[in-house]
Amino acid sequence: MASAITTLAADAPTLSAANTGFMLICSALVMLMTPGLAFFYGGMVRVKSSLNMLMMSFISLGIVTILWVLYGFSLAFGTDSGSLIGWNSDYVGLSGIGITELWDGYTIPVYVFAVFQLMFAVITPALISGALADRVKFGSWALFTALWVTVVYFPVAHWVWGAGGWLFELGVIDFAGGTAVHINAGAAALGVILVIGKRVGFKKDPMRPHSLPLVMLGAGLLWFGWFGFNAGSWLGNDDGVGAVMFVNTQVATAAAMLAWLGYEKLRHGSFTTLGAASGAVAGLVAITPAGGAVSPLGAIAVGAIAGVLCAMAVGLKYRFGFDDSLDVVGVHLVGGVAGSLLVGLFATGGVQSDVAGLFYGGGLEQLGKQAVGVFAVLAYSLVVSAVLAFLLDKTIGMRVTEDVEVAGIDQAEHAETAYDFSGAGGGTAPRSTAAPAPAASKKVDA
Template identity: 85%
Template sequence: MAPAITLAADAPTLSAANTGFMLICTALVMLMTPGLAFFYGGMVRVKSTLNMLMMSFISLGIVTVLWVLYGFSVAFGDDKGSLVGWNSDWVGLSDIGLTELWDGYTIPVFVFLVFQLMFAVLTPALISGALADRVKFTAWALFIALWATVVYFPVAHWVWGAGGWAFELGVIDFAGGTAVHINAGAAALGVILVIGKRIGFKKDPMRPHSLPLVMLGAGLLWFGWFGFNAGSWLGNDDGVGALMFVNTQVATGAAVLGWLAYEKIRHGAFTTLGAASGAVSGLVAITPAGGAVSPLGAIAIGVVAGVLCAMAVGLKYKFGYDDSLDVVGVHLVGGILGSLLIGFFATGKGQSDVAGLFYGGGLDQFWKQCAGVFGVLAYSLVASAVLALLIHKTIGMRVSEDEEVAGIDQAEHAETAYDFSGAGGGAARTQANAPIAPAESKKVDA
């Protein structure tokens, strides 16, 4: 994703085909945020459905504005000490030409920046799944703004910006295993350690209220993820994007099978929630790796992610942290697995000539992946916890106990997801609206 170095004689020209391809990919990535909203919205109880939807949708507003004002400049501007970027010409996006190309590529800067904007929007929305039922909407909106500024924009520069320390080290992250999924998963863990558990955690049933919504959301995520992954090559000229597209499908299918097999052995049933969660775990794991591995490697990564993420979601009950919708178990664990397994399954025939251990490359790339994974994890965990603590000690992060018990939708949004007041049916409604028989009419008149 970072600018390539090219000679003047080889300077690229604008490609209408690649530009159109990237705009389609951008639209697909945008669809992932509403898809995530449905995925999370179906997993919570009825009384929290709208709040869960809004926690994703508000990111579309806040992060979009911040990206225009300064986010793009911080993430992809000229490097400053390997930690952040900055380009004053990009502040407000006021000095970018319509046909000005992203350095080394055949697409306009505007196309690259709006594609990356959708990544920036989605990442904080991922965090929201860990905080279901209990966070003030104003506090969440403030957290998004602060977190994007302090955590996401700099981390995106580390991983994808020319001069960023992880980029210069050679850490491979094709489409966001570290910058998106580990970043969001570690942030989720940091915040929930500050704000604590939901009332009734491990005591009251907190089952998904609508598994059809969960499956719809998972399907939209799977569909949008092709743009997320294949588009990250920023073109369609050499087959690498096509390899990533294939590996996205392959790993996700394998992860569904892995999760369901574990679930059947462990719990005795194949559940729809397990299928949806398995798909997301596979999508997460292949995101950093898909441009570097073969389809057989993608199968291995998918199966490993499906099984180990299924195992990891139960850790919250063992260790007592309330990760409401398994953001830590799926996104943090899946992101770690996908990033580290590059060090074993990279073939050297995909996005670069870097080979992993199983293809004769030794462990050199694995150690680089470890540096990227744990550097991002540690920074995001600590920074996110500090931001949450500051908000918690000032305006307050959680709704009141009464509001949480009664339902956060009514308390924060003055609405409910499902209004049955005008509906009815069954014997009671039929009897109440039945015409009065003549004999009964005389009794009434009397």
């Protein structure tokens, strides 16, 4: 008996300083993605709305952080209740957690896992904001964010990643958030824009990005931070799976960017910087659920397929008449669906688990499970998000007035503008101190 106890003690996980440090770095990288998203979205809108777009992402860092500490972590990762939600009173306020208490079966503290998952919760509602550019009251958006993470994100995170969550138990593979983050946000964006309607001048006025360099900066920060988002989701790298995910993240993003640009050249005749940035993000989205299950060659396929599909999808808003301002539906919803379903085709059975996809002899079983996860999250987020938007619109109002929208939402909602175009220091141009030139002499007729 004593021998058995000794063996169990020896097998129990112990705190790993290496994994803990790695996960803290990954958490910081994921946090950086939200300001990166703010730059990405902020550059894509017109000048008069750029500050508002930055703030719609940035405010999530404040609201979601507080709610996560108060009850979000408990709802998402507490003890399962009915496979739909979690709860653990020790997680409320993060007050009942020991500083060296390890997360379930891993070698990192609960605090580290909690802060890593917090950064996922922060960026998910921020993703939605890109679909609503130019026309939403900031206060209404802040309240929507608080309500949405409470009734949509926290439960869905439990379904997908929480022990006992029904999609987790079903065997749906979502390495880092294809369903919980990207499909969730993309479906929510679609639900909200169907309620609040189109921008003034949609399909009539030019609505080009005001700063493509800002877009590229944001895309670069997202790409950089995404290594923490993806590789960190294995919660350590003792077995090499996190390293595979890191490689696949780079490979799929590159493939998607090239595929988007190739499609763009064939369809429209140009290689655009906006296409390069959007293609990269599409690849990042698609590999997020799949990267721990596929090989690097599979990652190329996932990225290339997603790049083309997302490039095709962004034009659907003009065909169907829904105003997805910055292509959240076309990139995050479509990319998330593609990446999640492609697990059922390209999973090798030799990386994060022994589950194989159709092309590796696994049949259609995993593809079926992936489809259940995709459409369950899509339907729930779409319907609940639309209901929340409808209730807010009918009570406090979601949209600014037409006059404010035309003049620019920045000044009305934030009393600021993004750029000061007056002279240096805000003053007028200095006068010359040189003596005035003599008046020209008049010619006197003889």
